[in-house]
Amino acid sequence: xxxxxxxxxxxxxxxxxxxxxxxxxxxxxxxxxxxxxxxxxxxxxxxxxxxxxxxxxxxxxxxxxxxxxxxxxxxxxxxxxxxxxxxxxxxxxxxxxxxxxxxxxxxxxxxxxxxxxxxxxxxxxxxxxxxxxxxxxxxxxxxxxxxxxxxxxxxxxxxxxxxxxxxxxxxxxxxxxxxxxxxxxxxxxxxxxxxxxxxxxxxxxxxxxxxxxxxxxxxxxxxxxxxxxxxxxxxxxxxxxx
Amino acid sequence: xxxxxxxxxxxxxxxxxxxxxxxxxxxxxxxxxxxxxxxxxxxxxxxxxxxxxxxxxxxxxxxxxxxxxxxxxxxxxxxxxxxxxxxxxxxxxxxxxxxxxxxxxxxxxxxxxxxxxxxxxxxxxxxxxxxxxxxxxxxxxxxxxxxxxxxxxxxxxxxxxxxxxxxxxxxxxxxxxxxxxxxxxxxxxxxxxxxxxxxxxxxxxxxxxxxxxxxxxxxxxxxxxxxxxxxxxxxxxxxxxxxxxxxxxxxxxxxxxxxxxxxxxxxxxxxxxxxxxxxxxxxxxxxxxxxxxxxxxxxxxxxxxxxxxxxxxxxxxxxxxxxxxxxxxxxxxxxxxxxxxxxxxxxxxxxxxxxxxxxxxxxxxxxxxxxxxxxxxxxxxxxxx
Numbered sequence: 186x187x188x189x190x191x192x193x194x195x196x197x198x199x200x201x202x203x204x205x206x207x208x209x210x211x212x213x214x215x216x217x218x219x220x221x222x223x224x225x226x227x228x229x230x231x232x233x234x235x236x237x238x239x240x241x242x243x244x245x246x247x248x249x250x251x252x253x254x255x256x257x258x259x260x261x262x263x264x265x266x267x268x269x270x271x272x273x274x275x276x277x278x279x280x281x282x283x284x285x286x287x288x289x290x291x292x293x294x295x296x297x298x299x300x301x302x303x304x305x306x307x308x309x310x311x312x313x314x315x316x317x318x319x320x321x322x323x324x325x326x327x328x329x330x331x332x333x334x335x336x337x338x339x340x341x342x343x344x345x346x347x348x349x350x351x352x353x354x355x356x357x358x359x360x361x362x363x364x365x366x367x368x369x370x371x372x373x374x375x376x377x378x379x380x381x382x383x384x385x386x387x388x389x390x391x392x393x394x395x396x397x398x399x400x401x402x403x404x405x406x407x408x409x410x411x412x413x414x415x416x417x418x419x420x421x422x423x424x425x426x427x
Numbered sequence: 428x429x430x431x432x433x434x435x436x437x438x439x440x441x442x443x444x445x446x447x448x449x450x451x452x453x454x455x456x457x458x459x460x461x462x463x464x465x466x467x468x469x470x471x472x473x474x475x476x477x478x479x480x481x482x483x484x485x486x487x488x489x490x491x492x493x494x495x496x497x498x499x500x501x502x503x504x505x506x507x508x509x510x511x512x513x514x515x516x517x518x519x520x521x522x523x524x525x526x527x528x529x530x531x532x533x534x535x536x537x538x539x540x541x542x543x544x545x546x547x548x549x550x551x552x553x554x555x556x557x558x559x560x561x562x563x564x565x566x567x568x569x570x571x572x573x574x575x576x577x578x579x580x581x582x583x584x585x586x587x588x589x590x591x592x593x594x595x596x597x598x599x600x601x602x603x604x605x606x607x608x609x610x611x612x613x614x615x616x617x618x619x620x621x622x623x624x625x626x627x628x629x630x631x632x633x634x635x636x637x638x639x640x641x642x643x644x645x646x647x648x649x650x651x652x653x654x655x656x657x658x659x660x661x662x663x664x665x666x667x668x669x670x671x672x673x674x675x676x677x678x679x680x681x682x683x684x685x686x687x688x689x690x691x692x693x694x695x696x697x698x699x700x701x702x703x704x705x706x707x708x709x710x711x712x713x714x715x716x717x718x719x720x721x722x723x724x725x726x727x728x729x730x731x732x733x734x735x736x737x738x739x740x741x742x743x744x745x746x747x748x749x750x751x752x753x754x755x756x757x758x759x760x761x762x763x764x765x766x767x768x769x770x771x772x773x774x775x776x777x778x779x780x781x782x783x784x785x786x787x788x789x790x791x792x793x794x795x796x797x798x799x800x801x802x803x804x805x806x807x808x809x810x811x812x
Binding site: 236261262267270272276280282284292293294295296302305341 | 715
């Protein structure tokens, strides 16, 4: 059985003439430890798909299961627990809480966990060390660079060691050097066994994944493997997005 | 880090909003505490001053006929000639339930005597009780002994007698031991003697015409004292002189009702301030709440963060509001009572009530914003990010 199963997933906003089909019946499976890039033009339904995979957006119909767990059969609270235990989110604009320090931001997924404060701090410290920011734990997000904020967001996503990481345009606001650093970090996490689903517009970033799902008008139009550790240049020259 | 830490950090970050909520609650709580403190202080002031108002209960024989005025107040019909009260019966008043509240009891015997061919009213009184019952009396001279008399100012003028003068009544030689300064009451026209002396002169041994009682009852209404005395002395008519304090008590009652109205209004306004501010705060934090939900916070966790914030600010408002209200009442009380002798007493019950009211108000007004926050769709919230 596949780790993630998406079966005929449909998301429609509005009704009647005003209805918009964001995701129009998508099916695919992802095995544990895969690194999947989701690409498509703006408005194609990538982010809607990701939010449904994150248990944040109830589909109009279809099934979605993770490790055999039917996510949308769960109640609101159980779905919150699912997000805390199974998922790490990395958002395009980092979305750090501005009044919490970097360490506290990283600790956010642990706030509601039944773990003592010392363990939580230790776990957050480890996650920050993993992304190379252990020296800036007590700064506010506004006191570090954009690339560092993205790394804080990644540290926050991995602090509770979830088996699955969902990333929405993780390089959207970063320069090319920082993008490479962040993508290297994601690849490293994937090599450690983490399943990653990443929405991106960037072929450079998609080149870091092992599989590409291409979406158009809410439908899956391409599902292809990406062979080898593609460098950014190879991404382009292989014409992944051509 | 805990939910409380998040609430505290947010309060620190949004100081202006937190300050606005605090001010709304503070005004309501401190005003309520100040008004209630003032009422309580003024009430105590009146109770303490009751003694200054003198007698507030009269025991009269059950008769009709003559009317008598007392200090400008109508005391109802009194007869001097018939069915007078037996002095021996008065001990029963000391056995009533609220006997401890009887500050003084002044039996008085009244009767007409002839002095220098003029008819005057002789009042036999217990001068020790009279000191409490009529604290406004100013005696020029001495308090009468066995065969001494005290003259009202008008009586002294009309009879042309002064301190030290002697005169005869029914064959007994009496001496003027003092003259009463004008009181503006019936007392100015009377001749006062010791109760036993007057009873002997009037041949009314063991009988009294009326009894004045000063009852100081903080906890029980004067009507209750009246009915207790009536039961103890069934052959008498017991009346309360309520006019003396009633007008002031009525004023205080109006003030109390007004205060309750103002407090209710302020509580309403304060609650609305909290509600509107918290709603604004929740709207501002939509994206943040979306992040919390994406990180695995349950709806109940979001509600707890909002209510914790409201609870922390409300608790501060409760403590500060009580202190400010208490201080304000302390400063304002002399202005309302006209005396510096009385202060607002620290009332732990009022302090606890102020604290509980502030927290309840803050939490109750934040329930709806908290529910709104919990209902925020995380995917919508994150889409706005």
